[in-house]
Amino acid sequence: MKSLKEPFINHINGIVENNESFDAFLEKKLKNKERINTVKKLAIYIVFFDSLIFSQNFENSMQVFFFSRRSMYDYIAAYYHPDMGNYGFETYNIYIPSTKRIQRRPIISFDKNGKIPYEEYKDIPIATKEEVLISVAAHEVRHRLQYNNLVEPIKRNSVSRNKKVNGFIQYNAIELEWMRKFFCQNNYPEEFIKNRMSNEEFDASLIELIILSQIRDNASVEKVIKTLKMEI
Numbered sequence: 414m415k416s417l418k419e420p421f422i423n424h425i426n427g428i429v430e431n432n433e434s435f436d437a438f439l440e441k442k443l444k445n446k447e448r449i450n451t452v453k454k455l456a457i458y459i460v461f462f463d464s465l466i467f468s469q470n471f472e473n474s475m476q477v478f479f480f481s482r483r484s485m486y487d488y489i490a491a492y493y494h495p496d497m498g499n500y501g502f503e504t505y506n507i508y509i510p511s512t513k514r515i516q517r518r519p520i521i522s523f524d525k526n527g528k529i530p531y532e533e534y535k536d537i538p539i540a541t542k543e544e545v546l547i548s549v550a551a552h553e554v555r556h557r558l559q560y561n562n563l564v565e566p567i568k569r570n571s572v573s574r575n576k577k578v579n580g581f582i583q584y585n586a587i588e589l590e591w592m593r594k595f596f597c598q599n600n601y602p603e604e605f606i607k608n609r610m611s612n613e614e615f616d617a618s619l620i621e622l623i624i625l626s627q628i629r630d631n632a633s634v635e636k637v638i639k640t641l642k643m644e645i
């Protein structure tokens with residue numbers, strides 16, 4: 414993923430609240446340099462993927478809005494918002510305080526036979542923050558593809574001819590089930606749980622998982638974009 418560079422920040426044009434510069438806005442909201450970097454990079458990666466999928470012309474790229482409040486459940490850092498009449502256009506929303514919740518995570522991968530290529534749990538590599546941000550951005554852009562009916566979501570019971578992909582589907586189903594139990598035990602609202610368990614979330618989480626492993630394998634941007642548009 415060598416081509417992901419800073420200049421894309423210039424194309425983020427949806428700063429709400431006032432007209433100050435992006436940097437000034439973030440510096441006012443966040444004192445911590447690392448946190449500023451996290452928010453910036455998340456926005457850059459979203460715009461990068463979105464531009465490659467939806468337009469060759471960066472001027473027409475998606476609006477990214479930044480909110481200085483937490484998302485509804487403080488669990489979601491970035492959110493694709495379809496045009497529901499709120500703004501008159503689609504947006505990606507980044508909830509600045511909730512970006513604190515973006516954590517490093519294990520990189521799950523599967524070999525060509527659909528098996529996990531690790532003997533022990535401790536051998537599973539852990540993604541860097543940067544890798545996680547890229548995969549989270551891909552997740553959100555996948556939602557835009559879904560809502561515009563440009564991809565048929567991959568479901569829990571979908572079966573691919575590619576055993577590697579099937580490994581990811583099965584793993585993702587188990588992980589989401591584990592999350593469902595966690596949400597229930599912690600009394601998350603029913604509506605929230607229903608949304609997190611939807612076919613759209615299953616599909617976007619699956620793409621996120623696959624792309625996370627591809628980044629670690631130094632996949633080309635072309636390969637990652639192909640995964641972002643994957644159908645079975």
Ligand SMILES: [Zn+2]
Nearest residue numbers: 552556614617
């Ligand atoms: Zn999602």
